[in-house]
Amino acid sequence: xxxLKCDKTLxxxxxxxxxxxKNGLVYDRAIYTCKNCDVWVxxxxxxKKIVKKIIKK
Ligand SMILES: [Zn+2]
Numbered sequence: 007x008x009x010l011k012c013d014k015t016l017x018x019x020x021x022x023x024x025x026x027x028k029n030g031l032v033y034d035r036a037i038y039t040c041k042n043c044d045v046w047v048x049x050x051x052x053x054k055k056i057v058k059k060i061i062k063k
Contacts, residue, residue, distance in 0.1 A: 012042060016045075022035050032052070035049070
């Protein structure tokens with residue numbers, strides 16, 4: 007991921023998860039920022055559905 011203005015490599019300053027209630031998918035969200043240019047880019051990549059573990063008694 008590169009800055010749209012200065013073309014420097016952006017650093018992921020924040021990572022968390024987001025949830026889309028429409029399709030039930032969970033996304034890995036990362037926010038990349040360039041402090042010099044006040045530019046930020048958010049990426050949201052779907053992660054595999056969490057399979058609930060079935061615990062057998
Ligand atoms: Zn920049």
